Amino acid sequence: xxxTLNQKNPLLQLMQVSISPKKSPAKMLVNQVxxxxxxxxxxxxxxxxxxxxxxxxxxxMGLLSKQLQLKSGKILFxxxxxxxxxxxLLDSSALQKIRGRKIAMIFQEPMTSLNPVLTxxxxxxxxxxxxxxxxxxxLNSRVASLLEMVGxxxxxxNSYPDELSGGQRQRVMIAMSIACEPQLLIADEPTTALDxxxxxxxxxxxxxxxxxxxxxxxxxxxxFGVVADIADNVVVMFRGEIVxxxxxxxxxxxxxxxxxxxxxxxVPDAEGKKPLKxxxxxxxxxxx
Amino acid sequence: MSEFILEAHHLVxxxxxxxxxxxxxxxxxxxxxxxxxxxxxxxxxxxxxxxxxxxxxxxxxxxxxxxxxxxxxxxQGQQLDKLSGxxxxxxxxxxxxxxxxxxxxxxxxxxxxxxVGEGLVIHGLGSSSDQQKKVVAMLKRVGLxxxxxxKYPHEFSGGQRQRVGIARALVLQPKVVVCDEPVSALDVSIQAQxxxxxxxxxxxxxxxxxxxxxxxxxxxxxxxxxxxMYQGRIVEQGSVSExxxxxxxxxxxxxxxxxxxKAMQH
Numbered sequence: 085x086x087x088t089l090n091q092k093n094p095l096l097q098l099m100q101v102s103i104s105p106k107k108s109p110a111k112m113l114v115n116q117v118x119x120x121x122x123x124x125x126x127x128x129x130x131x132x133x134x135x136x137x138x139x140x141x142x143x144x145m146g147l148l149s150k151q152l153q154l155k156s157g158k159i160l161f162x163x164x165x166x167x168x169x170x171x172x173l174l175d176s177s178a179l180q181k182i183r184g185r186k187i188a189m190i191f192q193e194p195m196t197s198l199n200p201v202l203t204x205x206x207x208x209x210x211x212x213x214x215x216x217x218x219x220x221x222x223l224n225s226r227v228a229s230l231l232e233m234v235g236x237x238x239x240x241x242n243s244y245p246d247e248l249s250g251g252q253r254q255r256v257m258i259a260m261s262i263a264c265e266p267q268l269l270i271a272d273e274p275t276t277a278l279d280x281x282x283x284x285x286x287x288x289x290x291x292x293x294x295x296x297x298x299x300x301x302x303x304x305x306x307x308f309g310v311v312a313d314i315a316d317n318v319v320v321m322f323r324g325e326i327v328x329x330x331x332x333x334x335x336x337x338x339x340x341x342x343x344x345x346x347x348x349x350x351v352p353d354a355e356g357k358k359p360l361k362x363x364x365x366x367x368x369x370x371x372x
Numbered sequence: 373m374s375e376f377i378l379e380a381h382h383l384v385x386x387x388x389x390x391x392x393x394x395x396x397x398x399x400x401x402x403x404x405x406x407x408x409x410x411x412x413x414x415x416x417x418x419x420x421x422x423x424x425x426x427x428x429x430x431x432x433x434x435x436x437x438x439x440x441x442x443x444x445x446x447x448q449g450q451q452l453d454k455l456s457g458x459x460x461x462x463x464x465x466x467x468x469x470x471x472x473x474x475x476x477x478x479x480x481x482x483x484x485x486x487x488v489g490e491g492l493v494i495h496g497l498g499s500s501s502d503q504q505k506k507v508v509a510m511l512k513r514v515g516l517x518x519x520x521x522x523k524y525p526h527e528f529s530g531g532q533r534q535r536v537g538i539a540r541a542l543v544l545q546p547k548v549v550v551c552d553e554p555v556s557a558l559d560v561s562i563q564a565q566x567x568x569x570x571x572x573x574x575x576x577x578x579x580x581x582x583x584x585x586x587x588x589x590x591x592x593x594x595x596x597x598x599x600x601m602y603q604g605r606i607v608e609q610g611s612v613s614e615x616x617x618x619x620x621x622x623x624x625x626x627x628x629x630x631x632x633x634k635a636m637q638h
Contacts, residue, residue, distance in 0.1 A: 132560075132561050132562075279422040279586050280422075280631060281422055281627060282422070283632065306560055307632065307633075308560070308633060309632035309633025313632050313633055351560050351589070352564070352567075352590055352592065354588060354592060354631045356592040356593055356612070356616070360564045360593050361564060362568055363561040
């Protein structure tokens with residue numbers, strides 16, 4: 085379990101976060117979720133569809149849909165400039181200053197998250213103008229260097245999203261998200277829509293950027309293969325609750341909870357040695 | 373070599389693509405460039421490759437859903453691309469397809485019973501009470517219930533919808549089933565269920581699968597033979613153990629090295 089005693093403050097600390105629909109407050113979509121993210125480290129949240137992993141991420145950014153509410157809990161963010169703040173208490177204008185600047189997010193589907201009628205250069209520059217007030221040549225050169233950082237020729241700044249491949253679009257999304265050098269990057273299944281080869285490149289890029297910029301990263305996925313490649317710490321969610329969390333090596337090699345064991349067993353291995361096993365929910369009878 | 377139930381010889385398919393800012397010019401894109409494959413009866417042939425490698429185009433050309441420029445497709449000794457109209461439609465009963473996206477490939481306005489039974493109606497197989505029985509039996513076989521016949525696709529989860537898609541394809545007792553990325557839209561946990569179901573049904577119904585995928589972990593578990601495609605060409609083909617244990621081509625090795633989670637210990 086998360087027994088690592090950390091004397092220094094973590095970058096982000098979720099404490100007993102619960103989310104429910106406004107209309108039925110008794111129904112917990114996310115129930116008492118607590119974990120932390122350290123600077124320069126990656127925490128992976130793993131779970132099936134409907135386990136609440138994306139809701140948890142959206143609640144950090146204050147982006148929950150209007151039908152949902154953060155019922156209880158604290159989201160403590162350790163800002164370089166302003167010190168420790170509880171993001172759940174901030175109003176929308178205060179959050180606006182944090183989003184994109186201190187905490188940035190990458191979404192799963194790059195085509196739907198990019199605006200098709202604006203050039204990618206403009207879209208990368210938007211947050212630089214909004215948060216840092218960059219204009220003109222300073223802005224252009226910063227956009228160019230960001231594109232090169234993610235492995236796209238600077239000349240593509242004038243391209244529209246439909247002129248780029250899926251992998252390049254996701255690189256543009258990454259360039260947008262790191263534009264203001266955020267302290268925390270939230271990536272919600274950023275490689276699920278991509279080919280395996282492109283996925284490997286994107287994971288490598290994210291890892292390099294994280295190390296270089298000392299960002300904390302919250303990485304959401306349902307694929308334990310990806311977890312093995314990128315995580316430092318792992319949080320396993322099931323039906324809105326954390327069933328297990330800890331360092332990657334512990335969770336992957338010595339899973340304690342039957343659900344984690346079942347989830348690991350249903351990942352097909354590349355050697356084909358292990359028979360496929362569909363997920364087994366029999367433990368629910370005992371646990372519930 | 374005649375044990376192939378479905379084979380293709382030297383398929384070529386080109387698309388014209390508009391280029392330039394306003395599409396004044398056209399360029400030719402070779403989606404299939406001299407592709408020959410053979411699917412053995414009762415086996416699974418996996419076609420792997422990145423997006424744009426031509427694997428889905430190959431599947432569609434094999435099933436005569438797309439015309440191709442040259443080459444031939446032979447199903448049980450008959451040249452499919454020479455058939456047309458009624459003869460080809462009759463043949464389609466034996467050549468079915470399971471699609472990638474279980475959300476887009478089911479008509480939202482039809483009940484599941486109608487979706488699964490539609491093929492039986494079109495091919496005029498049995499009386500309507502026979503058809504009804506077949507649909508119920510098939511739904512039960514794929515893990516759904518008789519009551520599910522009255523439901524609409526949106527009432528199901530992704531994995532259940534893929535079960536409907538499988539039932540729709542298999543109720544016609546096909547010989548060849550083309551599975552175009554059947555599990556790539558599903559969670560890993562659901563993936564294993566669907567793969568196992570496909571394997572069981574293959575053994576029960578003596579099906580031959582053409583399995584299209586970009587996930588080499590999945591292919592390892594389901595395929596007997598593998599074809600690796602890149603930019604419309606076949607890079608390498610062989611048995612599963614040949615491709616995974618002793619890949620000859622650089623591109624195949626690159627694909628294998630991109631599999632996530634090799635650090636995982638089992």
